[in-house]
Amino acid sequence: MTFKIIEKDWYKRRQLTGKELSPVSVSIPDYQAVHNHFCNMFVRYNDGSEKSLLARVIYNKLTAQWTVDGMEVAVKVIEQ
Numbered sequence: 001m002t003f004k005i006i007e008k009d010w011y012k013r014r015q016l017t018g019k020e021l022s023p024v025s026v027s028i029p030d031y032q033a034v035h036n037h038f039c040n041m042f043v044r045y046n047d048g049s050e051k052s053l054l055a056r057v058i059y060n061k062l063t064a065q066w067t068v069d070g071m072e073v074a075v076k077v078i079e080q
Contacts, residue, residue, distance in 0.1 A: 001031075001077060001078065001079050001080060002077075002078045002080065003026045003027075003028060003068065003075040003076070003077060003078070004075060004076045004078055005023050005026060005073065005074075005075050006067070006074045006075060006076060008074070019047075021045050021046065021047060021049075022045065022046050023043050023044070023045055023046075023073045024044050024045060024046050025043075025044045026041060026042065026043050026044075026073060026075050027041075027042045028040065028041050028042070028055065028068055028075075029042075031057065031068065031077075032057065033057070033059075033066055033077075034057060035057065035058065035059040036056060036057065036058070037056070037057040038054060038055070038056055038057075039054075039055055039056075039057060039068065040052060040053070040054065040055070041053040041054075041055040041068060041070040041073065041075075043070070043072070043073050051072075053070035053071065053072060053073065054070065055068045055069060055070035055071075056068070056069055056070075065077075066079075
C-alpha cells in the first residue's frame with residue numbers, strides 16, 4: 001500500500017512569503033484500515049526536515065476511500 005499526499009490549497013487564506021514548506025514523502029508504519037484508528041505519521045519536507053504527527057484514519061463510505069489525516073498533512077491510501 002502507498003500513501004499519496006493530498007495537496008492543500010492555502011492561497012485563499014494567506015499570502016505566500018517566499019519558499020513555502022511542502023511535504024515530499026510520508027510513512028505510516030502503524031497504519032490499520034480501521035475507521036478512527038490513531039497512528040503515527042512521519043513526514044519529510046522539501047527542505048530536508050522531518051516531523052512526526054499524530055494522525056487519524058478516516059473511511060469515507062460514499063467514495064469507499066481511506067485517508068489518513070494528520071491535520072498539517074493528509075494522504076489518500078492507495079491499496080495495490
